[in-house]
Amino acid sequence: MALDILIIDDEDDIRDLIAGILEDEGFETRQAHDADSGLNEIARRRPSLVFLDIWMQGSRLDGLQLLDVFQSQHPDMPVVMISGHGNVETAVSAIRRGAYDYIEKPFKIDRLLHITQRAMEATRLRNEVAELKERSATKSADMVGTSPALQQVRAIIEKSAPTNSRIFISGPSGTGKGLVARLIHQRSPRAESPFVEINASLYAPEEVSVVLFGREAREKNSMLKVEVGALEKAHGGTLYLSEVTTLPAQTQAALLRTLVENRFNRVGGTQAVPIDVRIISSSSQNVAALVESGELRSDLFHRLSIVPLPLTPLKERREDVPPLVNVFIEQVCRMHNLQRVTVGDDAIAVLQAQEWPGNARQLRNSIERLLILMKDQQPADGVITAAMLPSDIGEVLPTVGDTDASAHLMSLPLRDAREVFERQYLLAQIERFGGNISKTAEFVGMERSALHRKIKSLGL
Secondary structure, three states, X not given: OOOEEEEXXXXXXXXXXHHHHHHHOOOEEEEEOOHHHHHHHHHHOOOOEEEEEOOOOOOOOOHHHHHHHHHHHOOOOOEEEEEOOOOHHHHHHHHHOOOOEEEEXXXXXXXXXXXXXXXXXXXXXXXXXXXXXXXXXXOOOXXXXXXXXXXXXXXXXXXHOOOOOOEEEEOOOOOOHHHHHHHHHHOOOOOOOOEEEEEHHHOOHHHHHHHHHOEEEEOOOOOEEEEOOHHHHOOOOEEEEEOHHHOOHHHHHHHHHHHXXXXXXXXOOOOEEEOOOEEEEEEOOOHHHHHHHOOOOHHHHHHHOOEEEEOOOHHHOHHXXXXXXXXXXXXXXXXXXXXXXXXXXXXXXXXXHOOOOOHHHHHHHHHHHHXXXXXXXXXXXXEEOHHHOOHHHHOOOOEOOOOOOOOEHHHOOHHHHHHHHHHHHHHHHHHHOOOOHHHHHHHHOXXXXXXXXXXXXXXX
């Protein structure tokens, strides 16, 4: 997607020259001739990069003063100073005050393009670092598993990612809706542009509109103060709106207008902000019921759900548990600097038998808790058995025995599991009746002679 560059200079020919060069390279440009017109353009929509002249005749603020305003309101917006002959020292001073770089008049085209590309790359890397810090080993970089349900999700992503269609991801909490949204963005033509994520359920009703649309207000000195929202930050890229069903009615109406018009008004603002944003939304709630009850506008939902993408709970794709466990072990061991371990087949069988109401997120938390608690007493062979699992997991199924080498019935073939159960069951009943075979036989419903044969065959 084209990146938006604002050129602020009092000379028309300089602005036109810079704009022509950048537009030939595929950039989108806007122009302003003084401080006030520059501020108005930024109020209209924050650009990806600003070229700012140091000296502007007839301007209320010179370039350095305007740079200070930018630094206070938009500290992460890169600004390149345009320096005339003889004021290079001033340009260097501007860098100390926060400017990204400077370019001298008359400038060389190669240097102009080099600085532009470098500034854009620095911004992209800064955004990637921020995103990586947010994820920091808490999420897989890709979907893990081979179940038919997951293969279907991959197919929808492959078909829909290259388009601009809005996608609505549904599924219980912990199924990876945020991960899917990121994968769609990464495989789209917008991959080099911003990916902005907000969870509507984390904000109070009076706050969420500001977070989404931003805010503007006049200060005492009549200067317009602009607070940029998620939609504006995502211009040219993707906005992932998580738990969209929790948006207040007023915010739903404003979002619907934005989808129809591709522009919005900041809270307290009067000037429309044009945007080019792909919206991916999601919910862990029963969306059909919320639409029917009127809590979610049906017209908004239908515009957000051009491509529906349902995610299946983990209990319905248990074959994905083993590869997920391996990925989570690798992540946790790396994050906490722990010795790498593996999970035995018996423990895997138990993990696959769980319901996992919290889905993959709950599975990962359980793996992390297990590895941290075992930090000082890891098994000598590096294999975690079913007997080592936490009680809230391990007690779900009966064990074969009480030794560390014991396994769970779920890991055994039917004949072996039945033999193990019969042995444990009869031992418990014989102990219950003090070794009295007659009373034991009467309780378990067997002839005394048949019980003797069974005890002998089981080696009791």
